[in-house]
Structure formats: C-alpha cells, structure tokens
Amino acid sequence: MTETTNPKRGVPIWVQIAIWLFIAALLALVGVTLSKRQQGTVQPGDTIPNFTLPLFSGYEYEGQNEVKLSAFEGKLVVLNFWASWCKPCEQEAAELEEAWEYYEPNGDVVFLGVDYVDTEPEARAYLKKFGITFFNGPDMGTKISQIFRVRGVPETYFIDQSGTLYYVKVGPFVSVDEIKSIIDQKLP
Amino acid sequence: MKKILLTLALTFLLSLFTSVVFAQDPTPSDDEVNAVASQLYCPVCESTPLDVCPTEACRQWRDLIRQQLADGMTEDQIKQYFVDNYGARVLAEPPKQGSYWLFYILPPVIILAGAIILFRSLKAWTKPIAAPASSGAERSEPSKDEYVSKFEEELKKRK
Numbered sequence: 059m060t061e062t063t064n065p066k067r068g069v070p071i072w073v074q075i076a077i078w079l080f081i082a083a084l085l086a087l088v089g090v091t092l093s094k095r096q097q098g099t100v101q102p103g104d105t106i107p108n109f110t111l112p113l114f115s116g117y118e119y120e121g122q123n124e125v126k127l128s129a130f131e132g133k134l135v136v137l138n139f140w141a142s143w144c145k146p147c148e149q150e151a152a153e154l155e156e157a158w159e160y161y162e163p164n165g166d167v168v169f170l171g172v173d174y175v176d177t178e179p180e181a182r183a184y185l186k187k188f189g190i191t192f193f194n195g196p197d198m199g200t201k202i203s204q205i206f207r208v209r210g211v212p213e214t215y216f217i218d219q220s221g222t223l224y225y226v227k228v229g230p231f232v233s234v235d236e237i238k239s240i241i242d243q244k245l246p
Numbered sequence: 247m248k249k250i251l252l253t254l255a256l257t258f259l260l261s262l263f264t265s266v267v268f269a270q271d272p273t274p275s276d277d278e279v280n281a282v283a284s285q286l287y288c289p290v291c292e293s294t295p296l297d298v299c300p301t302e303a304c305r306q307w308r309d310l311i312r313q314q315l316a317d318g319m320t321e322d323q324i325k326q327y328f329v330d331n332y333g334a335r336v337l338a339e340p341p342k343q344g345s346y347w348l349f350y351i352l353p354p355v356i357i358l359a360g361a362i363i364l365f366r367s368l369k370a371w372t373k374p375i376a377a378p379a380s381s382g383a384e385r386s387e388p389s390k391d392e393y394v395s396k397f398e399e400e401l402k403k404r405k
Contacts, residue, residue, distance in 0.1 A: 077359065084352075141303065142306070143301070143302035143303040175289050175290050175303060175332055176303070176306070177307065177309070177310045180306050196331065198330070198331060199329075199330065200289055200332055200335075201333070204333075210290075
C-alpha cells in the first residue's frame, strides 16, 4: 500500500500580488508625503491656485466678508502671512502698512494679510496696534498656508498680474524701500 | 401670618439658590483647560501637545479654551471650533471620518498581516521534513540524506 502526501499549500499568487501592491502603495504615499515636506514653500514661477480668504469685520472687500484671489486678476497681489504671537511680524507691520498706503490710490496693487494660526481677539488687537488698513482675514483651517506650504511667519508672497508667483520673502522686511523694489519690478 | 411664613420660606429658598450660584467659580481651572488642551496640537509646534506647549501661540489657545469653557461650551464643541479654524490636524486623535479612517484601519491590518506571515513562517520552519512515501519497516526510520549516507560509508571504510 502506498501513502500519498498532500502537496505543500503556498500563499495564493493573487494574495501575494495584493500584498506587494499594498506595500508599494504605502511606500509611495510615505514618499510623496516626505517629498512634499521637503519641498519648502511654493516657488517663483508657480501658478497660484484660487483660494478664498474670509475677512475680519472692518476689513471687508467691496462689502463682502470674504474674497477670492481671482477677484484681483490683473492686479499685483502682496500676500502677507502673519500672526499676533509673531515678534518678527511686528518689525515689518508698519512698513507693510506704509507700502499699502503708497500703492492703494492707483489700485493696481492689492495687499492681503493672512492671519496664521491665531486667535481673533489678539489678531484684532495687533491690527489695531499697528494701524493696519489693508484687507485681512484668518487662515481658516490653515487651507491657504497649506497651498503656499508656509513654514513660519512672517512670509510674504508676490503674485503678478497673471496669477504667477514671482517673489517669496521669508522673514520680515527691513524697510519700505525693500517692499517697493519688489513690487516695482512688475509695474509698468 | 401665613403670608409672612410664605415670604420667609421663599426668601430662604432664594437665598440658598443665590448662594449656590455665587459659590460657583466662573473661571475654569488649569486642570479643566488642560484636559481639553491635551487633546489638541498647535500646528506651529508640531509634536507638542497644547497643554505643555510653552509658546505664545499655545498660551493664546489655552486662554481661548478657558474662555470657551467659561462660556459654557462643551469639550466637543471646543474641539470642533479648533478643527473649523485650524484644520483637523490639530486633533491628537484623527476624526473618524473620510480618509482619516485609514489611520484606524491600516495599523491593525498591517499587524494582522504580519502576524499571519510570522505564524506561517514559524510553522514552516518547525515542521519536520516529510519522509518519502515508503512501505514496511523503512517507514519508521528517519530519512537520510544521500550525501550523509555516503559520508558515513566513507568514514566506516576509513576506520
């Protein structure tokens, strides 16, 4: 009488493929996340996607309590990220306001302040303290700072009339002339 | 007389009620604030829970929590406020919704898959090598490798 042995059962091929695909997808996800983190801020030449900035009361745009970037098509946009707890932001607050007051009458340059990870009472106190009058609002859900991959405050992004980023300033401005020199590059 | 007694009773009850109201502390304690703050992370100081974060931004957040608690907001309402304002990444525990479910599903799935693979591997390693199918007395003897047999024969010859 002969004895038969069962052939050794292995893991089905489709399970193996599924496991490898899963591992590959997981590694790809980790890779993309790490790569995004190392990218730094958006770079000059990048087209900035449209976003909506809710505005603090008293800082409305044409009576609206929020504004889209697309509303400023054809204008140069100076987008400044700041926070009331940020000491370096205080160094440039007066310069930004002065530059805004200089360009406001012509209407071809818009200043937008984005309040990053802040609390409203302190933010309002900051705006009042430095007499800021340009459009300002909170970065709700940190959505805007994520678009720009903001690493800290202050950071200022200069977007030209076609919606393309052309200059990034990390850290505070040292003078009004510095701000003007960057803006004037793109003005006729 | 009845009116006087009723007035006195009402005054007594009212005084009890007001004393209870005044006994309440309107300012939430640090422990109450930290109980909520420990469930939140400030995006500025990654990996540091809000209750122990020393930055000015975190201090402002804790003050805000204190104010919200004093205003009668619940823990869930406060957490929702922070999510609405600063995004879901402020939560120590990801919300159980949308793609955040992956954070809950993936780890157990990976651990389970690892355990299955480990179990199968250990089983394969500890399983004795199957004897070739044979009959009679030979079956009870352990199988020998051909090379080992030859090696033993050579050794016997040399002795």
